[in-house]
Amino acid sequence: MNENAILAGEIKSHLTQKLLPFWKRMKDETYGGYYGHMDYNLEIQKDAAKGCILNSRILWFFSNAYQVLGQEELLLYAAHAYRFLREHFLDEKCGGVYWSLNYDGTVLDSSKHTYNQAFAIYGLASYFEVSKDKKALETAFLLFELIEEKCSDDTGYLEAFTRNFCLEDNEKLSENGVLAERTMNTLLHVFEAYTELYRVSGEEKVAERMKVILDIFAQDVYNPILRRLEVFFDNKMNSLIDLHSFGHDIEASWLIDLGCQILKDEKYHKKMSPITRTLAEQVYETAFDGTSLSNESCNGGVDDARIWWVQAEAVVGFLNEYNKNQTNAKYYEAVNHLWNYIKNNLVDKRDGSEWFWNTDEKSRSDDQKGIVSMWKCPYHNGRMCIELLRRLGNDK
Secondary structure, X not given: OOHXXXXXXXXXXXXXXXXXXXXXXXXXOOOOOEOOOEOOOOOEOOXXXXXXXXXXXXXHHHHHHHHHHOOHHHHHHHHHHHHHHHHHHEOOOOXXXXXXXOOOOOEEEOOEEHHHHHHHHHHHXXXXXXXXXXXXXXXXXXXXXXXXXXXEOOOOEOOEXXXXXXXXXXXXXXXXXOOOOEEHHXXXXXXXXXXXXXXXXXXXXXXXXXXXXXXXXXXXXXXXXXXXXXXXXXXXXXXXXXXXXXXXXXXXXXXXXXXXXXXXXXXXXXXXHHHHHHHHHHHHHHHEOOOOEOOEEEOOEEEOOEEHHHHHHHHHHHHHHHHHOOOXXXXXXXXXXXXXXXXXXXXXXXXXXXXXXXXXXXXXXXOOXXXXXXXXXXXXXXXXXXXXHHHHOOOX
């Protein structure tokens, strides 16, 4: 058995025996959707708030797991997330999806965030592909049109809004002591959502907006001197802080490559390929210690926490770089080293769990972070498994 087959076998086993059973158990049969929180001690908070981002990512996860594995049951779990989105998260009066709901489906936080709209599109587009439910695609396009009408301007994309789309402070997507009017993170995930929407629909108006976003990345977000993406910006796309987010850069490297591949536009392939290659190289050289990836560098100080999603995105990003040029064996070796670190340190060995949020420099898990939350979801680690099965080969 070759290396690819061995790795694919381990990944498939992890997906089917660890991740999928875990997220199936998070299904809320009483109020709909999925429970919004599980603490470090594996206690489900059944009355916890339900974030739309978590629900959309669960929708994406089960839809794509069904596509890869072909198990009909998985489509039912995706449909459960879809119904909750359609019946509770969608704001029929003002448009868009709410930020969060109470456990019973009533509105908790009615604010509208571009990032949140994007993830709803991402989940809906994937669900449409596997279910052929035209209403899912129609809803995705309603959100696409809403983002373009309410959230975009000549500079790019604005971020945080009230329920009726008046601008408000972007506290939800700002960190590191800055309040950003625009972020690389939101721009990346709008691009990701549009990539999925264009892939399943072929609508040219989506492709045109993808190209606009790529131009913004190349002109305003990518820093060719520091070989990284800037993270937080003012309204005119001036960077606000000296911050290198290793996880976002390696994630962006493969998501942008994927978008260009789906666009099939040679101009943008030539424009973005040197950038994505450089992003992966810089992360490999700067953040990868031979086993795992540091989190970020802020004002010269490195945060050495091993965050779950950063490791998952590095696995996909480095495999993507190896796929592009198989003489770069260091990237394939990095994939295997990262997977070894993940299964030995980040995967929670306890029954009824999945991955820890992070480990420290001594590989100790953080018992202050829950196993499930609005941001802790099956999107990064589940997608890592799904992407690897697609790239390495999968025997259903």
